[in-house]
Amino acid sequence: MLQQTRVAQGxxxxxxxxxxxxTVHDLAAASEDQVLKLWxxxxxxxxxxxxxxxxxxxxxELSGVxxxxxxxxxxxxxxxxxxxxxxxxxxxxxxxxxxxxxxxxVLARYFGVETPINSTKGAKExxxxxxELIDSKxxxxxxxxxxxxxxxxxxxxxxxxxxxxxNDGCVALQKKQVGQLPVKLKKQKIRRRHFNYLVVIxxxxxTVLQQRTxxxxxxxxxxxxxxxxxxxIDREKLMNHEAFENLSKGxxxxxxxxxxxxxxxxxxxxHIYTTFWIVSVExxxxxxxxxxxxxxxxxxxILIANFIDGFLKEETKSMV
Numbered sequence: 423m424l425q426q427t428r429v430a431q432g433x434x435x436x437x438x439x440x441x442x443x444x445t446v447h448d449l450a451a452a453s454e455d456q457v458l459k460l461w462x463x464x465x466x467x468x469x470x471x472x473x474x475x476x477x478x479x480x481x482x483e484l485s486g487v488x489x490x491x492x493x494x495x496x497x498x499x500x501x502x503x504x505x506x507x508x509x510x511x512x513x514x515x516x517x518x519x520x521x522x523x524x525x526x527x528v529l530a531r532y533f534g535v536e537t538p539i540n541s542t543k544g545a546k547e548x549x550x551x552x553x554e555l556i557d558s559k560x561x562x563x564x565x566x567x568x569x570x571x572x573x574x575x576x577x578x579x580x581x582x583x584x585x586x587x588x589n590d591g592c593v594a595l596q597k598k599q600v601g602q603l604p605v606k607l608k609k610q611k612i613r614r615r616h617f618n619y620l621v622v623i624x625x626x627x628x629t630v631l632q633q634r635t636x637x638x639x640x641x642x643x644x645x646x647x648x649x650x651x652x653x654x655i656d657r658e659k660l661m662n663h664e665a666f667e668n669l670s671k672g673x674x675x676x677x678x679x680x681x682x683x684x685x686x687x688x689x690x691x692x693h694i695y696t697t698f699w700i701v702s703v704e705x706x707x708x709x710x711x712x713x714x715x716x717x718x719x720x721x722x723x724i725l726i727a728n729f730i731d732g733f734l735k736e737e738t739k740s741m742v
Contacts (some may be wrong), residue, residue: 425505426466436463444486449474450481453488458643458721465689465724468640472500503549511561518567519552520577521545524572530604531576534593538607555607580732613692616654619646619726620666620699621680621733624706627714639689644720646698652685664740689726698729 423432438460441447449457454474461470476498480488489495490512495506503521510516518542528540529551537544557564575586583595594600624631631644649665657677660666680688680698687694717730 423464423469425469427464432464435461444475446477446486447481449477450547454642455721459468459719462721462727463724467723468638469500471634471642476501483550491512492516492518497645503545508565509640511556511565515560515562517553517556517558517561519549519556519561520569522572524576524663525552525734526572526604526666527578528568528572528576530596532601533595533602534599536605539604540607551627610691615692615694616651616684617694618649618651618655618660618699619696619729620649622701622703622706623645623714624703624711625675626705628706628711629704629714629717630708631712631717631720636668640723642724645726651697654695654697657699673704675703676705685725685729687723693723696725698733 427477432693439449441705442456442460443452444493448686452474454471457470457474457583458467461467464470467671478540479498480539480568489498491640492506492510494510496503501509507518509655510518521529526548529535529548530539533551535551537547537549539545539548552568555564575581581600582590583589583600586592586595630647633644634646635642635643636639640668649660651659651663655663657679678700680700681696686698715734718727718734722730
């Protein structure tokens with residue numbers, strides 16, 4: 423949970439998971455929808471699916487016994503080099519070096535390594551260097567210490583090099599390269615996407631949710647029928663879209679834009695510009711239609727969860 427998540431944000435989810443799934447066997451027996459619903463709001467939902475898959479592997483293939491070696495940990499779905507190294511060294515005293523952003527920075531500056539840290543060559547080079555340095559007798563303390571040193575002393579911006587206990591041997595300080603190291607390849611260009619969600623509502627207060635089946639963001643999460651466009655579109659363009667007739671299902675009564683300004687949802691490599699359209703129909707033909715009041719029970723991206731929360735409150739008020 424703490425991969426790419428702040429501790430303060432992750433704690434409530436952690437305790438909710440412990441309450442719902444006190445053992446690995448409980449988690450393994452849960453449905454994917456249950457797991458995703460509890461994870462809702464943390465983002466990077468592949469982590470939840472990997473966690474669930476790993477719980478099944480540990481419960482069913484390893485008789486509930488968690489691996490205690492680096493090699494064994496790497497066999498768990500969603501566990502890569504960093505996580506396997508951290509667990510192996512801190513929990514089981516295995517001499518395997520962790521390499522996170524802090525460690526990259528310390529090693530790059532101290533040894534003057536200019537290989538990009540986010541390249542395949544860089545990953546191998548820094549891992550090998552860290553493994554050469556690790557204290558084999560106390561790998562847990564070493565790993566935690568070097569990560570902490572990078573976070574507190576060898577900071578990304580304006581590190582206090584004059585008071586650093588390692589300044590005598592720091593290549594970056596001697597060559598005045600502290601600000602240039604570590605080297606990182608340029609990030610990929612941010613992709614802009616425009617999502618138009620059709621919130622189809624029948625007179626019987628039923629609606630439609632669909633499960634995302636394409637690999638990518640929000641895989642296997644639920645959402646309203648979606649039309650993706652290259653730019654923000656108006657009501658006329660929406661209704662003329664070839665997918666609208668199938669997605670709106672049933673005799674059309676009205677189509678209204680719920681939010682005038684697009685809601686911007688920022689992910690690591692893409693920004694989602696979202697408009698929710700309220701599509702009223704007499705009767706929803708889709709046999710998978712569900713009660714409008716039950717949509718909050720489904721695991722959905724936080725973008726949609728926020729809409730549902732506000733929309734249901736509006737609907738409740740209008741019925742009073």
